Amino acid sequence: MYVSSLCRSVFQRESHKSTNTRMYILLALLCVALMAPPECASLPTRENITRHLNNIISIAQTTLIHIKTLRTKLPVAPQIEVTTPPIVGLTDITRDLGLLDNDLQSSGSELLSQIQTDVSSLEGKVRFLALTMNCPVPARPGVQTGHSSFPDSHLYLILTKVQRYLESLSLNKDKLKVC
The missing domain is CATH 1.20.1250.10 (Growth Hormone; Chain: A;)
Structure with missing residues (x-):
């Protein structure tokens, strides 16, 4: 649940032209990777x-x-x-x-x-x-x-x-x- 709420806050945050933009992009990509469906990342059963x-x-x-x-x-x-x-x-x-x-x-x-x-x-x-x-x-x-x-x-x-x-x-x- 913590990952889900963290991801929600990252996507809702406005990105400003600053040095933090890269951090937010990387954090957003991490959230997408963590929230991907298990079929995308798991070995075949x-x-x-x-x-x-x-x-x-x-x-x-x-x-x-x-x-x-x-x-x-x-x-x-x-x-x-x-x-x-x-x-x-x-x-x-x-x-x-x-x-x-x-x-x-x-x-x-x-x-x-x-x-x-x-x-x-x-x-x-x-x-x-x-x-x-x-x-x-x-x-x-x-x-x-x-x-x-x-x-x-x-x-x-x-x-x-x-x-x-x-x-x-x-x-x-x-x-x-x-x-």
Whole structure:
């Protein structure tokens, strides 16, 4: 309570052009720092991290549903074999989701817009979790603009890559707890 009343008096005091102005500014900054919400200054709690993990898995599963729904609207695709990078930890997952997001953006297909939004959101959540856990986080990869000579095949390829990666992420969700 003492800090609160001290801060109130500092903010209500008129600042005059004098040598005391600096002192009042420093005291005001100290009050703001002391009165900041605890979320701004505290370490992440186990409950907070668990909530983020559950949210990430939920978005991944929702995206898989969106992919399966989109596949029912498209002509039957040929079987495409793709290899996805292994799920190692938050640093690699952040990088991989950024690359998948770029692939989805560069496709230019309106059909993939919902899935691209999902993957972008997922990448942001994983990036935030990695930063919260003090993991090294790579810079977001730049979007490559390029048009495929075979846009339909490219669409199926991107869908398959995203689907396989998210299925692997769902199976290896324990890797979301390590850098």
